[in-house]
Amino acid sequence: xENKQFSSPASFVDxxxxxxxxxxxxxxxxxQTIKLGGGLRQDCDAxxxxxxxxxxxxxxxxxxxxxxxxxxVPCVEDTILGIVVDSKADNFLIDIKGPAMGFLPVLAFxxxxxxxxxxxxxxxxxxxxxxxxxxxxxxxxxxxVGTLLYLRVVxxxxxxxxxxxxxxxxxxxxxxxxxxxxxxxxxxxxxxxxLLSSPTCPxxxxxxxxxxxxxxxxxxxxxxxxxxxxxxxxxxANAIMNSESLSGAQQIIMVDHLLKNIQ
Amino acid sequence: xATTSTPQPDSSSNLSITVESNPSDSRLSELGIQSWPxxxxxxxxxxxxxxxxxxxxxxxxxxxxxxxxxxxxxxxxAGKQKAASDQEGSSKQGQSLGSIxxxxxxxxxxxxxxxxxxxxxxxxDLKAGKGAYAASHNNTIxxxxxxxxxIQAPPPASNDKRPTVEVTGHKAHGPVPExxxxxxxxxxxxxxxxxxxxxxxxxxxxxxxxxxxxxxxxDVRATEIDKVDMHxxxxxxxxxxxxxxxxxxxxxxxxxxxxxxxxxxxxxxxAGATMVPISWTEMQCPLTGQIELRKVAKVxx
Numbered sequence: 001x002e003n004k005q006f007s008s009p010a011s012f013v014d015x016x017x018x019x020x021x022x023x024x025x026x027x028x029x030x031x032q033t034i035k036l037g038g039g040l041r042q043d044c045d046a047x048x049x050x051x052x053x054x055x056x057x058x059x060x061x062x063x064x065x066x067x068x069x070x071x072x073v074p075c076v077e078d079t080i081l082g083i084v085v086d087s088k089a090d091n092f093l094i095d096i097k098g099p100a101m102g103f104l105p106v107l108a109f110x111x112x113x114x115x116x117x118x119x120x121x122x123x124x125x126x127x128x129x130x131x132x133x134x135x136x137x138x139x140x141x142x143x144x145v146g147t148l149l150y151l152r153v154v155x156x157x158x159x160x161x162x163x164x165x166x167x168x169x170x171x172x173x174x175x176x177x178x179x180x181x182x183x184x185x186x187x188x189x190x191x192x193x194x195l196l197s198s199p200t201c202p203x204x205x206x207x208x209x210x211x212x213x214x215x216x217x218x219x220x221x222x223x224x225x226x227x228x229x230x231x232x233x234x235x236x237a238n239a240i241m242n243s244e245s246l247s248g249a250q251q252i253i254m255v256d257h258l259l260k261n262i263q
Numbered sequence: 264x265a266t267t268s269t270p271q272p273d274s275s276s277n278l279s280i281t282v283e284s285n286p287s288d289s290r291l292s293e294l295g296i297q298s299w300p301x302x303x304x305x306x307x308x309x310x311x312x313x314x315x316x317x318x319x320x321x322x323x324x325x326x327x328x329x330x331x332x333x334x335x336x337x338x339x340x341a342g343k344q345k346a347a348s349d350q351e352g353s354s355k356q357g358q359s360l361g362s363i364x365x366x367x368x369x370x371x372x373x374x375x376x377x378x379x380x381x382x383x384x385x386x387x388d389l390k391a392g393k394g395a396y397a398a399s400h401n402n403t404i405x406x407x408x409x410x411x412x413x414i415q416a417p418p419p420a421s422n423d424k425r426p427t428v429e430v431t432g433h434k435a436h437g438p439v440p441e442x443x444x445x446x447x448x449x450x451x452x453x454x455x456x457x458x459x460x461x462x463x464x465x466x467x468x469x470x471x472x473x474x475x476x477x478x479x480x481x482d483v484r485a486t487e488i489d490k491v492d493m494h495x496x497x498x499x500x501x502x503x504x505x506x507x508x509x510x511x512x513x514x515x516x517x518x519x520x521x522x523x524x525x526x527x528x529x530x531x532x533x534a535g536a537t538m539v540p541i542s543w544t545e546m547q548c549p550l551t552g553q554i555e556l557r558k559v560a561k562v563x564x
Contacts, residue, residue, distance in 0.1 A: 041534070042534070042551045043534070043550070043551075044550055044551070103455070155494075157453075157494040159452070159453060159498065159499050160453055160454060160455070160493075160494060161454070161455075163455065
């Protein structure tokens, strides 16, 4: 290990590192700006790893450590699944599998203001839609403890409770909000990232060819599945949970095996 | 100081002091010395007034007693008993030559612990100092704090020759933040619209018990108070200089850093080094060169 310590950075990229490994030596690199992502820290001229995982590099100058854990560390602009735990005066308290509860402001929903609930004439064309919309808005203010929500992280500072939102950056609902019916299970953060990667994860593609279902993946290690029948939900959940340590080809074989059993 | 007093028939006899040396144990138990209240004082001169006959047993120290107007004195030391009989209205001077502890009790337990509401003495004998007050309706001095009862000699220049009794020694006598005082506090938690801090010093003195302060979003700075981001002004662990606005609510004082010389005085960067202030919003880490945002206090030398 010692003779590898100060060699070129390429030797550490895509290989496993543990906390304490010096992965980059700034004195050997010419004046360039490098961006350090999660899991790396700077000690004067040496960049060392703080997490155990794989060192990744993306052109032109980004380095970070990728690892899969059960625990989630909140990051700005992550989409996550949270469960309502309590409601206070201004915020809902949301459990996001992180070190602290997330705060979801009561007003962080589309069209949410304290003073006015949108009037009928201003809303969407048909009166049917507008009734549904205003009813939905009143209903949202009484989120029950235990509701599962699809959320976005707005602020995630160290030491403070993360701030969440049920709208996207422009204020539209965009699929955020409570998830009804279905089944939620927990996975590692690495598996959530694989499920959200593009091109589509092999297990989801294989399942999608034979079954019809909808799924919401939270980067904090929670996945929600909904389908017409409970059988389908169970098969999808089991397939996803099994696929953590399998390669692409193995995942397809595993899915075929599962589907054969139910047909 | 009253020990036993027997009412004296109104006689014209002069004041007299009798000293009984080294009373035997049986004499002591006959007098019931164990139940006498205790009194002690540091060396000094005191004016004592006896309205009736009093007996005093000296546990430790030496006393010279001068009846008023006379240059003769009676001197006695520990283990002696003094009975003084007196006429109303006259007074005596006593000079103690070492600290006096009157009473049979262990020597080291000289000052007694008092709690609020306990009687410390009569307003005619003593003056109320720190931690004590005189109730006007019955001329008694009561303690208002918890601590040890101490007697201070009266200042020689004043007309009032009564010693001052005060209650000191408990932690509640440390400095307490008052509205308007400048305090040094350590930030403990930063939230969306407030930051809470533990007050460590009031002015130049450090506090003896824990006080909590809150810095609200609108009190961080004087300009653009709606746009203040608490995370960009303070972090947990920062040392800040602030001024106390008010006693606040039951949990914490309200603090303000809305002046140039108030704000973060010392902060540690995420790399662990003490940061150097660059401007009134930025501090730089000397190890990594990273700039972090704080509400920095302008330190004028």
